[in-house]
Amino acid sequence: MAKAVIKNIKIKGISIVLGENELRFENEPHFWNNNKTQLEKLQKMIGFGTRYCTNKETTTADLCEQAAKNLLVTTQTDISSIDAIVFATQTPDYYMPGNAHVIHRNLGFSKDTMAIDLEFGCSGYIYGLFTAASMINSGFKRVLLLTGDTLSKSANPKDRTEAPLFGDAGSATIIEYDGNAKNSYFILKSDGRGIDSMLQPAGAYRVPSSEETRKDIEDKDGNVRNQENIYMNGFEIFNFTLTEQPKLMDEILEFSGNTKEDIDYFALHQANVYIVETILKKAKIPFEKAPAHIFAKYGNQNSASVPSVICSELHDKFKNGKKKVLMQGFGIGLSWGACIMDFENTICIQPQIYGGKK
Numbered sequence: 001m002a003k004a005v006i007k008n009i010k011i012k013g014i015s016i017v018l019g020e021n022e023l024r025f026e027n028e029p030h031f032w033n034n035n036k037t038q039l040e041k042l043q044k045m046i047g048f049g050t051r052y053c054t055n056k057e058t059t060t061a062d063l064c065e066q067a068a069k070n071l072l073v074t075t076q077t078d079i080s081s082i083d084a085i086v087f088a089t090q091t092p093d094y095y096m097p098g099n100a101h102v103i104h105r106n107l108g109f110s111k112d113t114m115a116i117d118l119e120f121g122c123s124g125y126i127y128g129l130f131t132a133a134s135m136i137n138s139g140f141k142r143v144l145l146l147t148g149d150t151l152s153k154s155a156n157p158k159d160r161t162e163a164p165l166f167g168d169a170g171s172a173t174i175i176e177y178d179g180n181a182k183n184s185y186f187i188l189k190s191d192g193r194g195i196d197s198m199l200q201p202a203g204a205y206r207v208p209s210s211e212e213t214r215k216d217i218e219d220k221d222g223n224v225r226n227q228e229n230i231y232m233n234g235f236e237i238f239n240f241t242l243t244e245q246p247k248l249m250d251e252i253l254e255f256s257g258n259t260k261e262d263i264d265y266f267a268l269h270q271a272n273v274y275i276v277e278t279i280l281k282k283a284k285i286p287f288e289k290a291p292a293h294i295f296a297k298y299g300n301q302n303s304a305s306v307p308s309v310i311c312s313e314l315h316d317k318f319k320n321g322k323k324k325v326l327m328q329g330f331g332i333g334l335s336w337g338a339c340i341m342d343f344e345n346t347i348c349i350q351p352q353i354y355g356g357k358k
Contacts, residue, residue, distance in 0.1 A: 002186075002187065003185075003186065003187050004130065004186045004188075005183050005184070005185055005186075006134065006183065006185075007181070007183055007184075008136070008177055008179055008181050009132075009133045009136050009175055009178065009181055009184055009341070010181045010342070011173060011174070011341070011343060011346050012077070012174040012175070012176050012346065013075040013077075013173070013174050013348065013349070014171065014173045014307050014311055014348050015067045015068075015070045015071040015171065015172050015311065015348075015352075016169055016170070016171045016172075016304060016308050016312075016351045017063045017064070017066045017070070017169065017171075017351070017352050017353070017354050018052035018169050018353050018354065019052040019055075019058065019152070019167065019169065019353075019354060020052070020054060020055060020355075021053050021054065021055065022050055022051075022052055023050065023051050023052070023053055024050050025042070025043065025048040025050070025051075025164060026039060026043075030160075031160050032160075043296075045274050046272045046274055047272050047273025047274065047293060047295045047296040048164055048296070049295075049296035049297060050297060050298070050299075051165075051166065051298055051299025052167050052298055053150075053152040053166070053299075054150050054152065054153070058150070058168075058356075059093045060089050060091045060092065060093065060148045060168075060170055061099045061102045061103060061106075061170075062354065062357070063148050063150070063169060063354055064089075064099070064103065064146040064147075064148045064172060065106055065170075066352070066355065067148075067170050067352075068144060068172040069107070070172070070352065071174060071347075071349065072107075072174075074347055075174060077142075079107060079108065079109055079110075080110060081142050082113055082142050082144050083112075083113060083114070083140040083143060084113060084135055084140055084143045084144070085100045085104055085109065085113060085115045085116070085146065086100065086116055086132050086135075086144070087100035087103065087115070087116070087146045087147075088117075088119075088120045088124035088125070088146070088303050089118075089119070089124065089148055090119055090120065090124075090149055090151070090302070090303070091149045091150045091153065091154065092117070095204075099146070100116055100117045101115045103146060118131060120333070120335060121151075121198075121302045121303055122269045122300075122302050122332065123330055123331050123332075123333065123335040123337050124149075124303030125171070125304070125306040125307055125329050126186070126188070126306070126327060126337035126338065126339050127188060127337055128173075129173070129175065130188060132145045132175040133184060133186070141176060141177045142174065142175070142176040143174070143176070144172065144173075144174055145172070145173040145174075145175060146170065146171065146173075147170075147171050147173075147304055148169055148301075148302075148303060149169070149301070149303050149304065151166040151168070151230060151302050152167065154166075154228075154230040155225075155229055156225040156226065159224055159225045159229065160221075160223055161223050161234060162223075162225070162229070162230055162232060165272070165299060165300045166299055166302070169301040169351075171304040171308065171311075173307060181342065182322075182341075182342050184339065184340065184341035184342075185255055185340045186337065186338070186339050187248060187252050187337060187338050188335075188336075188337040189244070189248065189335070189336050189337065190333055190336075191333070191334045192333070192334075195334075197232070197233045197237055197240070198233065198237060198332045198334070199230070199231060199332070200228065200229065200230050201213075201228075201231060202226075202227035203227070203228040209228060212227075213226060213227040213228050215227075238275065241271065241275050241279070242278055244336060245279050245336065246282040246283045248328065248330075248336060248337075248338050249266075249279075249283050249285075249326070249328060249338065251338075252326065252328075252338040252339070252340055253326075253340075256340045258340060260284070262324060263324050263340070264289070264325065265290070265317065265323060265325045266289055266290035266326045266328070267290075267306050267310050267325055267326070267327045268290060268309070268328050269306055269331065270294040270295040270298075270308070270309065271295070272295050272300065273295050273296055276290075276295070277292050291309050291312070291313035291314070294308055294312055294313065297312065298312070305329070306327050306328075306329055311348045311349060311351055315348035315349070315350050316348075317343075318343040318344060318345060318346040318348065319345065321344065322343070322344045323343045323344070324340065324341075324343075325341060325342075326340050327341075
């Protein structure tokens with residue numbers, strides 16, 4: 001069982017940067033068949049509202065670089081004090097090398113700072129936190145965790161089931177050693193049998209890019225995509241989410257020796273409003289403890305979703321005293337994970353729009 005108790009870690013700060021283009025669902029009539037009734041239904045049920053997407057030239061590393069710069073300056077952290085960069089994304093700038101080395105170069109880290117990449121989507125923040133925390137548990141003093149995605153580039157603009165979902169964002173988190181910190185708890189899970197439920201079928205090495213893989217095909221529901229676009233089996237993902245996520249929440253609470261009443265805030269991946277609200281109802285979590293409408297503001301931000309919840313809705317909650325936070329992410333792989341840890345004097349920078357290369 002992939003469970004871990006990690007001592008002596010704290011989150012010093014978190015920041016997030018959004019794609020530079022604000023898109024409004026009501027201004028995209030092709031996604032709702034020019035039907036106002038359907039628009040209102042989708043907005044109410046799924047939570048479609050606004051999302052922020054990047055220009056063609058802006059990458060995941062660009063967003064995370066700005067988030068890192070903001071955080072380093074605000075927390076007055078010298079890059080020489082950072083022992084490692086961990087970068088979790090499923091939309092890297094290059095096939096090789098990974099984005100951690102791109103940031104290492106761009107921000108001028110020394111040779112003494114290691115760089116490592118993780119390929120994860122919506123569970124990426126939890127897996128990244130675990131990796132960073134494990135490093136600190138092994139003797140590192142401070143780790144810069146970057147998580148983000150520009151998955152809007154992977155969805156076909158004519159695919160009503162995918163394109164309106166995704167917003168682009170990049171986050172930065174500083175995790176450091178603190179001898180007075182209480183234990184943090186992690187549970188991580190995977191199910192490779194769910195690969196076909198959410199994937200980008202072609203364009204890499206198993207099925208290389210070709211004229212055939214780039215050919216758009218219309219399905220029986222009128223959605224258009226090609227083999228190099230992201231595909232999601234909505235029914236299977238929905239079933240996976242509602243079957244596994246309330247169960248995981250119960251498991252992490254039991255493992256950590258906490259009750260739901262002990263948790264001050266729940267920061268859940270924002271797949272969509274309906275899924276988040278359904279998880280909360282099944283788990284009997286009061287909505288005032290768990291922001292559930294971030295999707296309506298920013299879209300599904302994948303690996304940046306959990307830090308977005310914290311920076312957007314909880315940024316002013318950690319100034320006085322400790323707050324216990326349960327974080328949970330779930331998605332592609334299939335992979336899912338949860339973490340319970342204390343936040344105290346954690347600096348959370350409210351979301352900023354990407355400002356371009358300086």
